[in-house]
Structure formats: C-alpha cells, structure tokens
Amino acid sequence: MKLVIIEPLGVDEQKLLSLTHDTLGQDIEVIYYDTRTTDTDELIKRGQDADIIAVSNLPLSREVIAGCTNLKMLAVAFTGVDHIALDACRERDITVCNCSGYSNAAVTDLVFGMVVGLYRNLIPCNEVVRQEGTKQGLVGFELEGKKFGIIGTGAIGMRVAKVAAAFGCEVYAYSRTVKNEEGIHYTDLDTLLKTCDIVSLHVPLTPSTTHLINADKLALMQPHALLINTARGPVVDTKALADALCNHQIAGAGIDVFEVEPPVPSDHPLFSAPNVIVTPHIAFATIEALEKRAVIMLDNVKNFLSNTPTNVI
Structure with missing residues (x-):
C-alpha cells in the first residue's frame, strides 16, 4: 500500500513521518510532499499511484480524483469536505474520512477572541495608545x-x-438537530437573530446553508449585535454583511472565512466596512490542533487498513 501526503499538514516533517511510521508500521510506503500546489496535472502526478491520499484543505476536483486511478481512500485532515469532489469518490467507491473534532478548542478560542476584541475595542485601543491617546470613545x-x-x-x-455560559451569557441555539442540553434555549432562526446580542455561525457549507445569512436575515438583527463567522465563507452573503455594517444595521463582525481561501482580494467589500475583525482562515490553526488532526488522520488510515473505517463521510 502507498500513502501519499499530498500537501504539508502544518506539522514538522520529521515529526509527522515518525508519527506515521509509529501508527502504520513499516510495511506501508509513505511519500510526503512539502509544497502545496493547485495545478491539476501536478496533483495527478503526485497521486496517480497512491492507494491512500492524505490532504488538508487543498481542493481535489473530479479530474484529479479520476487521474488517481489506484485511489481507495482519502484521508482528509480537515473537518469540512466541501473542497473534495465527493460525487467522484462515491462513483469509484473511494472511502473518504475526515478529522472531525481536532479543532473544537481552537475554533472556540478564536470565536471568543473576536467577541472580546470587538466588545473591548482592542484593535482601536492598540492604535490609540500608540498615538498618546486615551480611552475616550472606546469604553x-x-x-x-x-x-x-x-x-x-x-x-x-x-x-x-x-x-x-461560563462567561455568564444566556445561550440560544438554532440547529437542524435539537439537543437536550441544560441552559441552551433552542428556537427558530429568525427569533434567534432578532433576540441575540451575539450570533456565531457553526454550520457546514451545503446548498441549504449557502447565504443562510443574507440581507433579509441581517435586517432582523439588532443594531448593537455582532456576527461571528468561523464556519464557511459562503454561509454569509458578505456583500450584504458589508452593507449592513456600513449602514449600522449591526454593530460589528468577526470573519475568519471568505468566499475564497486567502489571499483574499484587497478590494473585498468587508475590508472597507467599519468595526470588522478579519483573519485568514486561521480558526483551526494552532500547534495543538494541527498535531491532533495528524493523529486522527493516521488513526483513520490505520482503521481503514484494518477494515474498520472511522470518521467516514
């Protein structure tokens, strides 16, 4: 069997390869690529002999999947799989496994970093104190x-x-699956948007969630409300969000994801909107999280080889 790690996974190469051999043994051939490419021909060249391909958030198109003729498994070192041509995988009975759970702590940390940053005006405070200013207007x-x-x-x-809840907030939720958790008030989407001071998005990107937050939904939010998106960019109509911010329909936003992967064009409408913290799709990216996902990815490969696949999409 041949495992191709088709792009860097954010873990030191020697550490990753050592972990790979410790988990999978010496009988599997491992090829590691330390550069990232989106060139279709190059991706096919890298993966054409692979039985298993490990990939993070690098897009793998139908053409790439078709060119990897030996492929039996995709070990996706990511939670979302909207960058993978899943239909092509299903047609060839290729098993696709993700690494759900590796970034739970990391993403949560960034959500509250953004909320606190917006609520306490950290970015303008940093700027004003460097210019011999005071807290005037920044309470x-x-x-x-x-x-x-x-x-x-x-x-x-x-x-x-x-x-x-630990911060002392009243917690409201909208989800396709209602969970019986004490302290969470489930409601419909419109009521949540009308009611809440802070709205944080944690849905996958599907046809039903694309532009889930659009101009009409933003109009329901309160003028002092914040919107945080660490999920997927197209869940929000960002032009509508930029308009809502510029028109003071809502007070601020924290955005980690866009319609495209960074680099994001410098003329993006959110960049000229007021009171926005933007980050380059970094919510999942901590040293600890990247190591966790490498472990989960390799366990997925090990379980697949043992005919007991885990985290199957």
Whole structure:
C-alpha cells in the first residue's frame, strides 16, 4: 500500500513521518510532499499511484480524483469536505474520512477572541495608545448577561455554548438537530437573530446553508449585535454583511472565512466596512490542533487498513 501526503499538514516533517511510521508500521510506503500546489496535472502526478491520499484543505476536483486511478481512500485532515469532489469518490467507491473534532478548542478560542476584541475595542485601543491617546470613545461591553446565539450545535457549536455560559451569557441555539442540553434555549432562526446580542455561525457549507445569512436575515438583527463567522465563507452573503455594517444595521463582525481561501482580494467589500475583525482562515490553526488532526488522520488510515473505517463521510 502507498500513502501519499499530498500537501504539508502544518506539522514538522520529521515529526509527522515518525508519527506515521509509529501508527502504520513499516510495511506501508509513505511519500510526503512539502509544497502545496493547485495545478491539476501536478496533483495527478503526485497521486496517480497512491492507494491512500492524505490532504488538508487543498481542493481535489473530479479530474484529479479520476487521474488517481489506484485511489481507495482519502484521508482528509480537515473537518469540512466541501473542497473534495465527493460525487467522484462515491462513483469509484473511494472511502473518504475526515478529522472531525481536532479543532473544537481552537475554533472556540478564536470565536471568543473576536467577541472580546470587538466588545473591548482592542484593535482601536492598540492604535490609540500608540498615538498618546486615551480611552475616550472606546469604553466597551461585558459578555456577562448578553444573549449569545449559536447557529449549528455540532461539536464546535456545543463547546462555544459551554464557554458562553461560563462567561455568564444566556445561550440560544438554532440547529437542524435539537439537543437536550441544560441552559441552551433552542428556537427558530429568525427569533434567534432578532433576540441575540451575539450570533456565531457553526454550520457546514451545503446548498441549504449557502447565504443562510443574507440581507433579509441581517435586517432582523439588532443594531448593537455582532456576527461571528468561523464556519464557511459562503454561509454569509458578505456583500450584504458589508452593507449592513456600513449602514449600522449591526454593530460589528468577526470573519475568519471568505468566499475564497486567502489571499483574499484587497478590494473585498468587508475590508472597507467599519468595526470588522478579519483573519485568514486561521480558526483551526494552532500547534495543538494541527498535531491532533495528524493523529486522527493516521488513526483513520490505520482503521481503514484494518477494515474498520472511522470518521467516514
């Protein structure tokens, strides 16, 4: 069997290869590529002899899947799989496994980093103090007592709910699956948007969630409300969000994901909107999380080889 790690996974190469051999043994051939490419021909060249391909968030198109003629498994070192041509995989009975759970803590941390950054005006405070200024006009808000809305209560959404509760927030949720968790008030989407001071998105990208937050939904939110998106960019109509911010329909936003992977064009409408913290799709990216996902990915490969696949999509 041949495993091709088709792009860097954010873990030191020697550490990753050592972990690979410790987990899978010496009988599997491992090829590691330390560069990232989106060139279709190059990706096919890298993966054409692979039985298993490990990939993070690098897009793998139908053409690439078709060119990897020996492929039996895709070990996706990521939670979302919207960058993978899943239909092509299903047609060839290729098993696709993800690494759900590796970034729960990391994403949650960034959610609250953004909320606190916006509530306490950290970016303008940093700027003004360097210019010999004061707190004038920069007095912020506390999280305690705020209504915190979570859209999507999967593993990350549930962790966000627990942290919000620890801050003293009232927690509201909207999700396709209602969970019997004390302290979480489930409601419909419109009621959540009308009610909550903070709205945090934690849904996968599907046809039903594309532009889930659009101009009409933003119009329901309160003028002092914040929107946080660490899920997927197209879940939000970002042009509508930029307009809502510029028109003071809502007070601020924390955005980690866009319609495209960074680099994001410098003329993106959110970049000229007020009171926005933007980050380059980094919510999942901590040293600890990247090591966790390498372990989960390799366990997925090991279990696949043992005919007991785990985390199958």
